[in-house]
Amino acid sequence: MSGRIAIAGTGAVSSAGWGVPALIAALDRGEAPPVSILERQGVLTPVRRVPENAAGVPKSGRLRRTSPVSKFAAAAAIEAIGSERLAKIAAGEWRVGVIYTLLNGCVNYSNRFFGEVLADPSIASPILFPETVFNAPASHLAAMLGSVSPNDTLLGDGAEFFTGLEAATEWIGRGDVDGCVVVGAEELDWLSAEALKFHSRDYVPSEGAGALYLEAGDGAVRLLQVPDPVAFSSETNRAKAAQRLRAEIAPEDEPATLLVDGLCGVARVDRAERLAWKNWSGPRLSPRTITGEALGASAAFQCILAVEAIRAGRADQAIAFALGGNEQAAGARFGR
Amino acid sequence: MAITGAGIVTSMGFDFAGNATGFRSGRTAFRPVTAFDVSRQRVGTAGEVDTTQISPGSRIARRDWERMDRGTRLAWWAAREAMEMAGLNGGSMPVVVGTSAAAMPIGEDYYKRAVEAPDRRAGQLLRTEAYQVQRQMIAMARHLGVAGPLRIVSNACASGANAIGHAFHLVRSGKAERVLAGGYDALCQLVFAGFDALQALSPSGLPRPFDAARDGLALGEGAGFVVVESLAAARARGARVMAEILGYGAATDIHHLTQPHPEGDAALSTMTAACRMAGVSPEEIDYVNSHGTGTPLNDVAEGRAIQRWAGEAVAGVKVSSTKSAIGHLLGGAGAVEAVICLMALEGQWLPASLNVREADPVCTFDLIREPREARVRTVLTNSFGFGGANATLIFRKEDVA
Numbered sequence: 001m002s003g004r005i006a007i008a009g010t011g012a013v014s015s016a017g018w019g020v021p022a023l024i025a026a027l028d029r030g031e032a033p034p035v036s037i038l039e040r041q042g043v044l045t046p047v048r049r050v051p052e053n054a055a056g057v058p059k060s061g062r063l064r065r066t067s068p069v070s071k072f073a074a075a076a077a078i079e080a081i082g083s084e085r086l087a088k089i090a091a092g093e094w095r096v097g098v099i100y101t102l103l104n105g106c107v108n109y110s111n112r113f114f115g116e117v118l119a120d121p122s123i124a125s126p127i128l129f130p131e132t133v134f135n136a137p138a139s140h141l142a143a144m145l146g147s148v149s150p151n152d153t154l155l156g157d158g159a160e161f162f163t164g165l166e167a168a169t170e171w172i173g174r175g176d177v178d179g180c181v182v183v184g185a186e187e188l189d190w191l192s193a194e195a196l197k198f199h200s201r202d203y204v205p206s207e208g209a210g211a212l213y214l215e216a217g218d219g220a221v222r223l224l225q226v227p228d229p230v231a232f233s234s235e236t237n238r239a240k241a242a243q244r245l246r247a248e249i250a251p252e253d254e255p256a257t258l259l260v261d262g263l264c265g266v267a268r269v270d271r272a273e274r275l276a277w278k279n280w281s282g283p284r285l286s287p288r289t290i291t292g293e294a295l296g297a298s299a300a301f302q303c304i305l306a307v308e309a310i311r312a313g314r315a316d317q318a319i320a321f322a323l324g325g326n327e328q329a330a331g332a333r334f335g336r
Numbered sequence: 337m338a339i340t341g342a343g344i345v346t347s348m349g350f351d352f353a354g355n356a357t358g359f360r361s362g363r364t365a366f367r368p369v370t371a372f373d374v375s376r377q378r379v380g381t382a383g384e385v386d387t388t389q390i391s392p393g394s395r396i397a398r399r400d401w402e403r404m405d406r407g408t409r410l411a412w413w414a415a416r417e418a419m420e421m422a423g424l425n426g427g428s429m430p431v432v433v434g435t436s437a438a439a440m441p442i443g444e445d446y447y448k449r450a451v452e453a454p455d456r457r458a459g460q461l462l463r464t465e466a467y468q469v470q471r472q473m474i475a476m477a478r479h480l481g482v483a484g485p486l487r488i489v490s491n492a493c494a495s496g497a498n499a500i501g502h503a504f505h506l507v508r509s510g511k512a513e514r515v516l517a518g519g520y521d522a523l524c525q526l527v528f529a530g531f532d533a534l535q536a537l538s539p540s541g542l543p544r545p546f547d548a549a550r551d552g553l554a555l556g557e558g559a560g561f562v563v564v565e566s567l568a569a570a571r572a573r574g575a576r577v578m579a580e581i582l583g584y585g586a587a588t589d590i591h592h593l594t595q596p597h598p599e600g601d602a603a604l605s606t607m608t609a610a611c612r613m614a615g616v617s618p619e620e621i622d623y624v625n626s627h628g629t630g631t632p633l634n635d636v637a638e639g640r641a642i643q644r645w646a647g648e649a650v651a652g653v654k655v656s657s658t659k660s661a662i663g664h665l666l667g668g669a670g671a672v673e674a675v676i677c678l679m680a681l682e683g684q685w686l687p688a689s690l691n692v693r694e695a696d697p698v699c700t701f702d703l704i705r706e707p708r709e710a711r712v713r714t715v716l717t718n719s720f721g722f723g724g725a726n727a728t729l730i731f732r733k734e735d736v737a
Contacts, residue, residue, distance in 0.1 A: 129530035139723030195464035
């Protein structure tokens with residue numbers, strides 16, 4: 001990573017509530033938000049939903065007809081960027097890039113639209129279809145910000161957010177943008193929630209969005225390291241990938257460094273990550289066990305908690321680490 | 337940044353040579369859709385690939401092949417050709433892929449089964465895994481013998497161009513010595529019905545980009561891949577340099593989710609940025625492979641952007657849309673059209689905008705309506721997508737007389 005990159009803002013919409021303070025408070029309490037039941041055709045799926053909060057959705061014509069994922073992403077990004085920079089962006093004085101990472105994306109509208117197609121394609125809604133495209137939330141966000149700078153949507157497993165951070169450092173380093181907001185966002189739908197339960201009945205599917213806003217320079221918290229993700233391959237299974245990334249990002253035990261890990265509470269899924277970090281004696285947080293499994297958003301929550309712990313003086317450095325389901329091990333180190 | 341290998345599969349052909357022959361002869365390659373039921377759609381044709389001709393031979397075990405979705409098979413096919421042309425047999429390198437629909441046919445299958453029999457779990461776990469694009473691309477890389485970080489860009493119809501742009505920057509910055517990059521998309525029912533619902537498909541099934549009476553696009557499918565590497569790395573291993581990537585521009589059109597700014601502001605921005613990076617003027621661009629979908633709004637916006645970009649030189653700018661021959665490959669379009677540009681550079685000819693009866697008045701540039709021989713040294717390709725994703729790439733072949 002070339003150049004100094006500051007984390008100048010964070011934003012979150014999670015099952016714990018709207019805003020970063022709600023996420024931090026839930027972790028501090030160690031209490032998982034309430035579970036609700038998602039029902040369809042007799043199949044019941046316990047989930048942790050983002051609480052209703054119409055006032056939390058940014059006011060924008062583009063968001064009127066969008067599915068929840070776009071609203072979550074917009075709210076988190078706006079919180080991360082902050083009002084001062086928003087004004088500069090709107091005035092054309094600040095070029096902000098948008099990088100949006102996800103696994104499922106706009107699954108609500110995809111579900112509804114495909115249902116209409118199967119029923120009768122001649123009356124399938126032309127309003128729904130564009131919202132099914134993976135980059136619709138990023139497009140809405142750029143329009144809301146008034147940003148014509150580069151805008152990428154990256155697909156991947158639950159560790160993809162770190163690739164977004166890596167891409168953001170590239171854009172900032174090249175001078176393509178003055179700042180970059182990286183958002184990880186997902187929404188719940190029976191399609192994706194039931195799909196996750198096929199992997200393990202112990203998962204609690206969730207949703208939301210997390211955002212980091214990055215700029216060049218020194219700030220209260222900096223992104224110190226975001227190594228290349230270790231992709232799974234015929235030679236590198238999940239366990240080896242976790243160990244290789246651990247060796248890259250934290251070769252030694254660091255008793256004073258906070259680890260915000262990706263453990264989700266499903267023993268079989270967590271085994272490889274636990275093994276890679278078995279000798280870690282520093283403090284740990286496991287936000288997925290509190291918020292539920294929000295896939296593309298969960299790694300963003302991890303990074304937010306790492307950043308805010310440093311900002312609050314709880315740690316001088318923090319590592320966020322995620323071992324995705326079927327693509328990669330990835331992580332980042334933050335510090336003063 | 338050198339391109340040392342390129343691979344392609346479209347409804348026009350199954351490899352670089354086959355596609356070059358087809359585009360050079362001015363053929364169109366549309367046929368009735370067989371991949372899914374189109375009986376209740378307004379349009380029933382597309383640039384569908386005859387996938388019975390795509391076989392892994394002994395390279396991929398049958399079980400693994402069956403787990404690949406239609407798009408991944410096309411992607412693997414094209415990527416394999418790119419690697420072979422580059423003289424590579426796997427290796428350690430990042431893979432950057434653009435796609436829009438990804439493994440949607442598997443998602444459709446999952447949905448249908450879930451609705452028909454909510455309590456039946458058989459096969460559904462496998463479908464949820466196979467639906468995930470990163471799982472598919474990891475499998476593709478594994479079967480190519482490639483290991484390295486994977487980056488999947490999904491910027492709608494600009495995805496493939498963005499993927500090559502990412503690769504360009506990874507090599508340019510020294511983060512990678514070489515990168516396998518490309519884009520793909522397969523036809524699927526959801527997307528086909530979506531474009532039909534938007535009434536964006538040409539009722540005749542024959543798109544006429546830049547025709548005054550154009551009435552929509554045709555969808556297609558396929559994949560295009562390239563090996564991007566540093567010139568030093570290419571020379572060190574004695575690889576043939578097909579072309580160099582000189583410039584890349586990306587910007588966002590915030591006018592509307594699905595409609596471009598009528599004056600093509602973002603297109604102008606990416607063309608200008610790519611030229612600035614490349615250090616070339618519009619007069620030095622020998623060919624523009626336009627995004628050219630054939631929809632009323634898109635073509636006129638791009639035409640306005642070309643006019644503004646070229647200024648007084650516009651009459652000499654040669655432009656065509658190869659979507660007129662194979663349709664719009666969505667997330668694969670930018671990469672496939674980049675490979676078509678490489679064909680033009682290799683063969684010194686220009687592909688045409690076919691089916692044009694009367695050119696739109698916006699065509700104050702030289703609209704190529706028949707394939708023609710030409711001196712081609714520097715080319716530019718545009719890709720624009722839903723959500724306002726805009727991208728431009730510029731390639732040059734150095735040894736053109």
